[in-house]
Amino acid sequence: MxxxxxxxxxxxxxxxxxxxxxxxxxxxxxxxxxxxxxxxxxxxxxxxxxxxxxxxxxxxxxxxxxxxxxxxxxxxxxxxxxxxxxxxxxxxxxxxxxxxxxxxxxxxxxxxxxxxxxxxxxxxxxxxxxxxxxxxxxxxxxxxxxxxxTPTSSADRHLAEMVSRVDFLKRKPSLLGDWLRREAVRDRLHRAFERDHDSAWADDLARAYDLLRR
Known part of the structure; x- marks a missing residue:
């Protein structure tokens, strides 16, 4: 703890x-x-x-x-x-x-x-x-x-995980969905991938980034 x-x-x-x-x-x-x-x-x-x-x-x-x-x-x-x-x-x-x-x-x-x-x-x-x-x-x-x-590797991994959980095709407004769709989040995931590109979770970061680009 x-x-x-x-x-x-x-x-x-x-x-x-x-x-x-x-x-x-x-x-x-x-x-x-x-x-x-x-x-x-x-x-x-x-x-x-x-x-x-x-x-x-x-x-x-x-x-x-x-x-x-x-x-x-x-x-x-x-x-x-x-x-x-x-x-x-x-x-x-x-x-x-x-x-x-x-x-x-x-x-x-x-x-x-x-x-x-x-x-x-x-x-x-x-x-x-x-x-x-x-x-x-x-x-x-x-x-x-x-x-x-909190621009840390662990916080970025949580962010990528959250992106993968959200259904961005839903039309119902979502505060969290809108927060995740921000350009700042996309840029953050891109920087995280560049930083951790040789890590075991690099693919998770890349997938989350791609989901937000759609």
């Missing part, structure tokens, strides 16, 4: 420590009843927490373990976890709580771009992260700007 991400996670734990974690959560009396919190079975809890089980304070108390699990294992789904945030109106939370989550998202994104393939548990690629960020109610432009400002 990158140092910046470790610091961000420590900040999340520190900020949300004010919400005691309960061993048993109150569930809907008609469908769930009381629910035992078991960190070895977090997935089933992520589905119901904040809906039929627990309160907003319970969501906050468990957020540190959820966010850490996302980057160290593949057991949870980022979109489900981060999708709880807008439902709990996280942009109305105390400022330090919002800042801790923002710092976590930024650190995850930078760590993901720093490695290809990524080493971030459930965040298996750039598309997974951006989808989860949308689920959190965040504007993806914030993260695309960081991508623009």
């Amino acid at each position: 990158d140092d910046d991400l470790a610091v961000a996670l420590a900040r999340v734990r520190d900020v949300f420590a004010r919400y005691p974690r309960r061993a048993v959560l109150d569930g809907c009396p008609h469908c769930k009843g009381d629910v035992l919190v078991d960190e070895h079975d977090l997935f089933s809890l992520t589905i119901s927490l904040g809906n039929t089980v627990g309160s907003r304070d319970d969501v906050k108390s468990l957020l540190p373990v959820f966010l850490e699990s996302l980057v160290v294992s593949e057991d949870l789904y980022p979109g489900i976890i981060l999708g709880k945030l807008p439902r709990e109106e996280w942009r109305t939370w105390p400022q330090d709580e919002q800042e801790a989550i923002d710092a976590y998202l930024d650190a995850v994104w930078r760590s993901l771009l720093a490695h290809h393939p990524p080493r971030l548990g459930a965040f298996e690629d750039a598309a997974t992260f951006l989808d989860a960020a949308r689920a959190a109610g965040e504007r993806v432009e914030r993260f695309l700007d960081v991508w623009d400002a």
Whole structure:
């Protein structure tokens, strides 16, 4: 785990420590009843927490373990976890709580771009992260700007991978598609190919460049 991400996670734990974690959560009396919190079975809890089980304070108390699990294992789904945030109106939370989550998202994104393939548990690629960020109610432009400002080989490989995933024949407007179609992205992929032309991933860069030229 990158140092910046470790610091961000420590900040999340520190900020949300004010919400005691309960061993048993109150569930809907008609469908769930009381629910035992078991960190070895977090997935089933992520589905119901904040809906039929627990309160907003319970969501906050468990957020540190959820966010850490996302980057160290593949057991949870980022979109489900981060999708709880807008439902709990996280942009109305105390400022330090919002800042801790923002710092976590930024650190995850930078760590993901720093490695290809990524080493971030459930965040298996750039598309997974951006989808989860949308689920959190965040504007993806914030993260695309960081991508623009990260001209590394690993970030370029993520870029080529993203180009290969997008269906450019769809007529429906797409913010990501428009961002990828920019001349700046084509030029970046061309420079990346020239730099890494003798690498194992040179063909991926070339294919992505050709897709954007069509």
